[in-house]
Amino acid sequence: MAAGTIRYWAAAKSAAGVAEERYEAASLAEALDAARERHPGELVRVLERCSFLVDGDPVGTRGHETVRLAEGGTVEVLPPFAGG
Template identity: 90%
Template sequence: MVNGTIRYWAAAKAAAGVAEEPYAAATLAEVLDGARERHPGELVRVLMRCSFLVDGDPVGTRGHETVRLAEGGTVEVLPPFAGG
């Protein structure tokens, strides 16, 4: 298990009620499970539509349980943005 920061943007930030918070997890799946437990309700729905960056790299279609995290890393939660 490693420690890092999860950052919420736009609708995810509004649903979580915080801009960022610490995590202790080994994979992206564990980080997201923790976020769902801490913020039940709207954030659970928002996360289903989000994309994610781990230390600046897009996760894309990789399984969240396969995305390993580094000590001191950052997970960015990016909901769909309007515009173009």
């Protein structure tokens, strides 16, 4: 299990009510499940539309359970952005 930081942006930040928080999880799936438990409601819906960066690398279409998290790492939660 690794400890790190989840950073929420735009609509995800609004839904979570915080800009960032700590995680303790082995995979992205575990970290997101814990975030859903801490912030039930709107964040659950927002996360369905988000993309994610783990330590600066896009997760893309990989299964979240296969994305391992590193000690001291960062998960960026990026909702769809409007505009250009």
